[in-house]
Amino acid sequence: MTFEDILKSLKKKEYAPVYFLMGEESFFIDQITDYIIDNALQESERDFNQTILYGKDTDIGTIVTTARRFPMMAEKQLVVIREAQNIKNIDQLSSYIQNPLKSTILVINYKYKSLDKRKSFTKEVAKNGILFESKKIYENQVPDWIKNYASKQGYQIESKACFLLAEFLGNDLSKIKNALDKLTINITDGKTISPSDIERNIGISKDFNNFELQNALGKKDIFKANQIINYFSTNEKNNPMVVTIALLHSYFSKVLKYYFIKNKTNDKTVASSLRINPYFVKDYKLAARNYNPKKLVSIIAMLREYDLKSKGIGDVSSKHGDLLKELIFKILH
Structure with missing residues (x-):
């Protein structure tokens, strides 16, 4: 079952005897668990019928x-196991999973890892309860997720604000x-989240950030790019060079990949191939016009070189700000 399927059934008060929630993305695991805790029992039933255990301590x-206990003065009891990934030999729960008590809702949080789907224990969980794998979403899906989440809270969010949050x-x-x-x-001003709101409340500069640096380089806007890296050099703690290089490496690799897409006229095909939001396809097309494949290969090599320099390999004396200025000059010229 998907996250949406599980929440839909929970809202109908359809509870399975076992929920085994596993995977790298803790957010969906927490959302399902919190919903069950908030709604499975009446508040008056919780003192005797709700138990929360932790993997390290159980x-x-x-x-x-x-x-296997029966509920007291209630139809069901709720047992939540948090941090179950810390329990050794979790598959020894097999005897209970094969025959779970109908009056118990057992919720197991198994974060940052997943069961081996080939093992019989995993199949038993899927047969007798709900087995849910919570996967990380792709980075290109994050802006849309932000928009959807904000919408559910009754807010709109500008596209640039979405991408500032996603980048940060x-x-x-x-x-x-x-x-x-x-x-x-x-x-306080209306119900639309703007880049200025991000800057004021989250501490991300709406004008001087890696997202704007990427755009400036794609457009070959030398003045704007230099403004940003000068800002970075005076705020190195909040703008670590290693993060900037990683993001630029990803960006220019995608620009290079663009050259090898067969159907470049279809924006949906381009967005899917590069794993970017369709809103930004035009920016990648512009960057591809400004940088030919030979230059892009050279830039990617430079990024790797300056990544090593930033870690003290081949250059132990230069400040990160100076290295970044040197790197951006070479990219643009």
């Missing part, structure tokens, strides 16, 4: 004993949710 025997926070959905929640509390 064992298989305790979990099975707790899960990556695809860590929990951090993005916290940032958006902070924004929706502090915004």
